[in-house]
Amino acid sequence: MATLATIADIARHDGQTVTLHGWIYNSTPRGKLLFLQLRDGTGLMQCVLRKNKMDAEAFEAVRRAGQESSVVITGLVKADERSKIGFELVASDAQVVQDAADYPITPKDHGVAFLHDHRHLWVRSQRQFAILRIRHLCVKAIRDYFDSRGFVLFDSPMFTPNAVEGTTTLFETEYFGQKAYLTQSGQLYQESGALAFGRTYCFGPTFRAEKSSTRRHLTEFWMVEPELAWVDLEDIMDLAEDFLVEVVGYVVEHGREYLEILERDISVLEKVQKPFPRMSYDEACAKLAELGVEVEPEDDFGSPHETELTQQFDRPIMVHRYPTAVKAFYMKEDPTNPARCLGVDVLAPEGYGEVIGGGQREDSLDVLVSKIEHHGLPMEAFGWYLDLRRWGSCPHGGFGLGLERLVTWVCGIHHIRETIPFPRTIDRLTP
Amino acid sequence: MATLATIADIARHDGQTVTLHGWIYNSTPRGKLLFLQLRDGTGLMQCVLRKNKMDAEAFEAVRRAGQESSVVITGLVKADERSKIGFELVASDAQVVQDAADYPITPKDHGVAFLHDHRHLWVRSQRQFAILRIRHLCVKAIRDYFDSRGFVLFDSPMFTPNAVEGTTTLFETEYFGQKAYLTQSGQLYQESGALAFGRTYCFGPTFRAEKSSTRRHLTEFWMVEPELAWVDLEDIMDLAEDFLVEVVGYVVEHGREYLEILERDISVLEKVQKPFPRMSYDEACAKLAELGVEVEPEDDFGSPHETELTQQFDRPIMVHRYPTAVKAFYMKEDPTNPARCLGVDVLAPEGYGEVIGGGQREDSLDVLVSKIEHHGLPMEAFGWYLDLRRWGSCPHGGFGLGLERLVTWVCGIHHIRETIPFPRTIDRLTP
Numbered sequence: 001m002a003t004l005a006t007i008a009d010i011a012r013h014d015g016q017t018v019t020l021h022g023w024i025y026n027s028t029p030r031g032k033l034l035f036l037q038l039r040d041g042t043g044l045m046q047c048v049l050r051k052n053k054m055d056a057e058a059f060e061a062v063r064r065a066g067q068e069s070s071v072v073i074t075g076l077v078k079a080d081e082r083s084k085i086g087f088e089l090v091a092s093d094a095q096v097v098q099d100a101a102d103y104p105i106t107p108k109d110h111g112v113a114f115l116h117d118h119r120h121l122w123v124r125s126q127r128q129f130a131i132l133r134i135r136h137l138c139v140k141a142i143r144d145y146f147d148s149r150g151f152v153l154f155d156s157p158m159f160t161p162n163a164v165e166g167t168t169t170l171f172e173t174e175y176f177g178q179k180a181y182l183t184q185s186g187q188l189y190q191e192s193g194a195l196a197f198g199r200t201y202c203f204g205p206t207f208r209a210e211k212s213s214t215r216r217h218l219t220e221f222w223m224v225e226p227e228l229a230w231v232d233l234e235d236i237m238d239l240a241e242d243f244l245v246e247v248v249g250y251v252v253e254h255g256r257e258y259l260e261i262l263e264r265d266i267s268v269l270e271k272v273q274k275p276f277p278r279m280s281y282d283e284a285c286a287k288l289a290e291l292g293v294e295v296e297p298e299d300d301f302g303s304p305h306e307t308e309l310t311q312q313f314d315r316p317i318m319v320h321r322y323p324t325a326v327k328a329f330y331m332k333e334d335p336t337n338p339a340r341c342l343g344v345d346v347l348a349p350e351g352y353g354e355v356i357g358g359g360q361r362e363d364s365l366d367v368l369v370s371k372i373e374h375h376g377l378p379m380e381a382f383g384w385y386l387d388l389r390r391w392g393s394c395p396h397g398g399f400g401l402g403l404e405r406l407v408t409w410v411c412g413i414h415h416i417r418e419t420i421p422f423p424r425t426i427d428r429l430t431p
Numbered sequence: 432m433a434t435l436a437t438i439a440d441i442a443r444h445d446g447q448t449v450t451l452h453g454w455i456y457n458s459t460p461r462g463k464l465l466f467l468q469l470r471d472g473t474g475l476m477q478c479v480l481r482k483n484k485m486d487a488e489a490f491e492a493v494r495r496a497g498q499e500s501s502v503v504i505t506g507l508v509k510a511d512e513r514s515k516i517g518f519e520l521v522a523s524d525a526q527v528v529q530d531a532a533d534y535p536i537t538p539k540d541h542g543v544a545f546l547h548d549h550r551h552l553w554v555r556s557q558r559q560f561a562i563l564r565i566r567h568l569c570v571k572a573i574r575d576y577f578d579s580r581g582f583v584l585f586d587s588p589m590f591t592p593n594a595v596e597g598t599t600t601l602f603e604t605e606y607f608g609q610k611a612y613l614t615q616s617g618q619l620y621q622e623s624g625a626l627a628f629g630r631t632y633c634f635g636p637t638f639r640a641e642k643s644s645t646r647r648h649l650t651e652f653w654m655v656e657p658e659l660a661w662v663d664l665e666d667i668m669d670l671a672e673d674f675l676v677e678v679v680g681y682v683v684e685h686g687r688e689y690l691e692i693l694e695r696d697i698s699v700l701e702k703v704q705k706p707f708p709r710m711s712y713d714e715a716c717a718k719l720a721e722l723g724v725e726v727e728p729e730d731d732f733g734s735p736h737e738t739e740l741t742q743q744f745d746r747p748i749m750v751h752r753y754p755t756a757v758k759a760f761y762m763k764e765d766p767t768n769p770a771r772c773l774g775v776d777v778l779a780p781e782g783y784g785e786v787i788g789g790g791q792r793e794d795s796l797d798v799l800v801s802k803i804e805h806h807g808l809p810m811e812a813f814g815w816y817l818d819l820r821r822w823g824s825c826p827h828g829g830f831g832l833g834l835e836r837l838v839t840w841v842c843g844i845h846h847i848r849e850t851i852p853f854p855r856t857i858d859r860l861t862p
Contacts, residue, residue, distance in 0.1 A: 041629025198472025
């Protein structure tokens with residue numbers, strides 16, 4: 001019996017007879033020859049079938065089989081300079097396992113809705129294949145980064161008991177007679193983890209019932225959230241910078257073939273190096289004024305501001321010390337100016353905008369209590385969170401990175417919905 | 432300034448003066464001496480403070496500080512044979528960052544409900560620390576296993592549009608005017624992934640609104656689900672066996688210190704080696720009859736059967752070919768006996784029971800259609816799933832492993848709720 005092989009590993013089998021399991025990606029008959037693009041999930045490879053060099057009935061069966069028919073092909077691995085992967089397969093035997101006809105996704109253009117309706121099949125296409133491979137590389141680089149630096153994985157719960165900041169963007173469910181809400185961020189729980197383990201992270205789905213339909217929003221997306229005890233805002237900026245350089249570097253190193261399928265300009269990603277420009281919110285406002293972009297005084301930035309700012313630089317930038325008034329209650333105020341808080345956003349270049357948001361947390365019990373009152377939040381919901389300031393409080397902080405925003409930027413694609421196997425948006429819950 | 436160090440890395444600093452950031456785990460004054468157990472999230476270390484060798488006020492401040500006060504301590508790392516970690520710290524300087532009083536979790540016994548109400552603090556205790564470290568090691572071993580064997584991470588969605596098998600164990604939410612349900616398994620989506628990438632896995636939260644309150648159930652738990660094209664039941668059993676041996680071996684190798692904190696009998700885990708005993712459901716029934724345990728004919732096994740069976744062996748066992756009638760519609764029937772299906776459960780020893788369930792999927796369109804009809808399920812919900820048999824169908828299968836059941840078994844503990852940072856059960860949604 002011939003050795004089982006995969007296309008990704010085909011170079012190991014140069015000159016050998018191997019068996020490949022896969023699917024017909026494309027098929028071009030030329031008389032008694034058949035040129036088959038075989039897809040096996042690890043790559044694409046040309047297989048050449050000759051009617052007079054194999055069982056004629058098997059040849060005919062493969063010749064007649066439609067796109068995405070599943071096939072088993074045995075043949076000789078032969079070096080071929082014209083091939084992208086350097087090899088082709090000279091078939092000696094072939095078998096059609098399931099003969100498929102009228103595969104709905106053809107080389108012609110399809111509408112976006114049609115493709116998303118067929119997402120379960122569309123993921124077989126080269127471009128989607130490449131994006132989802134990049135997604136996997138991003139996840140691996142992220143986890144390896146934290147695992148190798150003493151962070152303990154500390155999964156935050158999906159079900160949370162309180163809708164502390166209102167229910168408008170929360171998904172609600174009946175939980176054995178009470179209401180439960182799906183998490184929007186694991187951060188508060190990570191703070192408990194950081195005081196137990198020194199440094200922790202969670203990396204799981206988060207949910208936002210955003211009524212807006214934009215190319216940067218999903219209702220269900222994955223977020224990684226590291227949290228560290230004994231750090232200040234500078235440490236958090238250093239970490240975010242080091243982290244992004246490492247993760248993007250890993251993907252460029254291990255994902256070049258997929259970035260090439262996407263025709264991504266890799267030189268842009270290679271510029272993601274330290275140091276990232278750092279500027280305060282007030283400096284950023286001055287810069288925007290210079291560029292003729294208006295910012296409402298003391299207001300948060302929107303997409304247009306982020307786009308304008310990031311276009312001034314060839315790498316991500318870090319904007320820190322936003323107005324306290326527009327940020328969450330748990331952000332620590334800047335001791336030199338209470339109107340500013342010790343938060344930071346990391347904005348990706350090329351207009352991709354915010355990929356990381358984080359900062360130092362308020363660690364004083366008294367200040368936190370007054371912030372909760374000031375924000376009109378229900379104190380009783382925060383009993384356990386306040387406990388973290390009653391027992392063993394210390395300077396601490398962290399950040400959150402939205403996985404799909406990272407993948408969108410790294411891949412250089414337009415819409416976030418292609419970066420997750422089965423996207424969920426305001427108008428899509430299927431397949 | 433002294434070097435910053437962590438307790439886990441303290442051996443590197445033998446003879447050096449270092450600074451540790453941490454929390455007072457325990458404190459024993461003896462006249463002008465203070466023996467402090469310092470917890471820094473990476474381990475525990477004894478620090479010795481002498482009143483006449485340091486600032487007297489600083490000494491007094493630390494002496495007075497309660498359990499879980501946060502402190503910064505600088506001192507000399509000195510080898511000490513009596514120490515579990517081989518070193519103690521001879522302090523020269525100390526600072527109390529937050530002076531905590533009346534920490535609620537004391538060395539005395541507390542009730543289960545009290546501890547779970549204080550889960551955000553309880554995770555600092557040695558036993559919980561050890562269990563959650565083991566959890567992290569399990570996750571890492573699982574991901575590394577699949578990442579290094581060509582599996583592509585293919586996250587299944589959390590929101591699903593249909594309650595195909597009834598709503599009794601489903602959490603439901605309003606999704607922009609329609610109903611959505613939280614996933615109970617990512618498998619069907621993985622089948623789409625396997626036909627696109629050859630082999631995929633997902634590893635995320637799953638949700639079951641189980642009305643039962645047992646020591647083996649959580650309403651929110653993490654599951655890893657690999658799926659492979661071009662495999663049969665034998666391949667899946669080989670994979671499940673190889674996977675468990677590798678994962679348990681990794682945890683034993685890297686988590687020995689945590690298993691020792693839990694007083695786990697490591698020799699039991701070291702016996703998790705190939706081959707695992709394999710028996711068909713019918714063979715298992717015969718064995719149970721021998722042991723005097725009754726099985727309702729053609730019925731699934733319950734906990735008592737699993738416990739009895741697994742106690743006959745010193746390693747996990749695999750029971751395959753259960754009655755088709757009691758298993759899910761997508762399981763492929765055994766071609767030699769349609770009353771049996773090509774599924775397998777892996778049962779952990781010591782009465783821990785099922786940790787893995789899997790099998791070969793029905794890959795024939797016609798058979799699958801008739802199974803859906805036979806089970807009275809709504810055909811229209813399975814349009815996309817049936818497409819996977821219309822285009823490129825092939826023999827395929829996989830399995831699911833519940834992370835928390837694995838961690839419970841590896842740790843050798845009684846109740847599953849200690850294996851996740853913030854457990855969710857029928858009667859617990861907080862903190």
